[in-house]
Amino acid sequence: xxxxxxxxxxxLAQADIVARMLANRGIETSRKIIKTxxxxxxxxxxxxxxxxxxxxxxxxxxxxxxxxxxxxHSMKDLPTNRPKGLTTSAALERDSPNDVxxxxxxxxxxxxxxxxxxxxxxxRRRAQLLRYRPDLHIKDLRGNINTRMKKLEDGHYDxxxxxxxxxxxxxxxxxxxxxxxxxxxxxxxxxxxxxVTPTGSxxxxxxxxxxxxxTRITTDIERMVIKEVEGGCIAPIGSxxxxxxxxxxxxxxEVLSLDGTRQVRIDEVIPLEDYSDHASRLGRKLVxxxxxxxVKEAISKLRIDK
Numbered sequence: 001x002x003x004x005x006x007x008x009x010x011x012l013a014q015a016d017i018v019a020r021m022l023a024n025r026g027i028e029t030s031r032k033i034i035k036t037x038x039x040x041x042x043x044x045x046x047x048x049x050x051x052x053x054x055x056x057x058x059x060x061x062x063x064x065x066x067x068x069x070x071x072x073h074s075m076k077d078l079p080t081n082r083p084k085g086l087t088t089s090a091a092l093e094r095d096s097p098n099d100v101x102x103x104x105x106x107x108x109x110x111x112x113x114x115x116x117x118x119x120x121x122x123x124r125r126r127a128q129l130l131r132y133r134p135d136l137h138i139k140d141l142r143g144n145i146n147t148r149m150k151k152l153e154d155g156h157y158d159x160x161x162x163x164x165x166x167x168x169x170x171x172x173x174x175x176x177x178x179x180x181x182x183x184x185x186x187x188x189x190x191x192x193x194x195x196v197t198p199t200g201s202x203x204x205x206x207x208x209x210x211x212x213x214x215t216r217i218t219t220d221i222e223r224m225v226i227k228e229v230e231g232g233c234i235a236p237i238g239s240x241x242x243x244x245x246x247x248x249x250x251x252x253x254e255v256l257s258l259d260g261t262r263q264v265r266i267d268e269v270i271p272l273e274d275y276s277d278h279a280s281r282l283g284r285k286l287v288x289x290x291x292x293x294x295v296k297e298a299i300s301k302l303r304i305d306k
Contacts, residue, residue: 001203004059004068007033008144013169014193015072017092021210032068034058060086063196069203075194075219076187080227089204090195091219093212095165097191097240099125099184100176103159104152108177109133112158119151120161123258123298127236128184129161131260145170165191185238185254188222214243217272221279225253225266228283231295234302236260247272251282255291258298264289 001022005015012031019029036058059071060083075091082088101109101118109132112118119141120126126138139157141148145166152160163186167174192215197203222239231237236256244250249272254265266286270278286292 001027001029001069001206002032002067003029004032004034004062004071006036006055006059010145010166010170011072011074014074017169017193018070018072018195018207018210021092022206025206025209027206029070032062034062034068059196063198069197069201070207071196073194073196075189075192078189078194078196080223085199086196087199087204088194089197089207090209090211091189091216092193092195092210094215094218095168095191095193096163096178097186098164098181099179099186099190100162100164100167101159101179102149102152102162102174102176104155106175107159109159109179112136116158117156118159118161119148119157122161122187123234123302124187124236124238124256125161125184127256127258127260128238129260131256131263132183134260163190181240181252185252186240187237188226188239189219190240192219217275218242218249221249221251221270221275222253224276224279225251225283225286228280228287229255229291229295231255231298235295235298237291237295243272244269249275251279253282253286255286255294257294258301262294264291264294 003015003019005011015031022029036055055077056073056079062068063071063086114135115137117137117139118129119139121140121142129136129138141160148160151157164178195207195210197207218241221241226237226239229237236258239253241249241251248269250269252267254263256263264286266282268282
């Protein structure tokens with residue numbers, strides 16, 4: 001079977017994880033690297049890259065054409081609305097969902113000097129940083145994980161924000177500060193590898209065996225909660241859920257203004273039974289609290305800035 005993947009070091013590491021898991025089940029695979037829109041336009045912020053699914057569309061297209069059997073993605077990159085005929089056949093057991101701060105000398109967030117320059121592409125991370133430290137200066141930072149770290153080493157930034165899961169998959173042990181999910185609620189599905197296949201295919205049948213049930217449930221909840229506010233990957237939105245016991249899931253989600261000065265936030269425990277209904281209810285609650293209004297405001301401002 002042919003695994004389609006982006007060509008970054010992290011994407012290849014994730015594809016290799018899936019290939020090894022399939023090899024352990026006697027399934028041979030080969031790898032096909034596909035360049036996506038998000039990979040081609042690294043000279044501009046992500047919100048200026050046209051459309052949604054900037055790191056996904058081309059892999060979807062190649063799969064629909066029959067060029068690949070399996071696509072491996074960072075699950076947080078998958079748009080909420082997916083093409084007909086494609087299925088997310090598996091969510092692998094989640095790695096760390098946390099954001100981390102990496103600085104040249106190990107300085108922690110609280111100890112950074114006033115006006116320190118932090119690099120991140122994520123509007124969510126930007127807003128959450130400004131909420132916590134309004135004095136910080138946030139500058140856009142594109143490129144793969146190696147490129148970002150090189151820019152830090154070269155002194156372009158005082159610190160950069162990364163997903164801890166990426167460092168784990170690259171097997172890098174760095175002196176980073178893990179930021180807690182209470183103040184820095186992750187993006188929906190952060191830390192999770194997703195496998196996409198054609199619906200009803202042999203690839204779906206094989207890869208579905210790799211699905212981690214609890215991860216699939218919590219990532220589904222995260223998506224359902226924010227689906228109602230329709231922010232995509234542009235607006236500052238966090239969504240995170242985790243089991244607190246075998247029958248209950250804690251759900252934390254928030255929408256922020258771009259400058260971090262305003263927010264709407266939910267933090268509830270829902271039963272596992274009928275979790276889809278409860279997640280949708282929380283999404284509607286987030287909208288009623290003003291979440292969709294904050295999303296519309298953010299998108300409008302980003303378009304004006306563009």
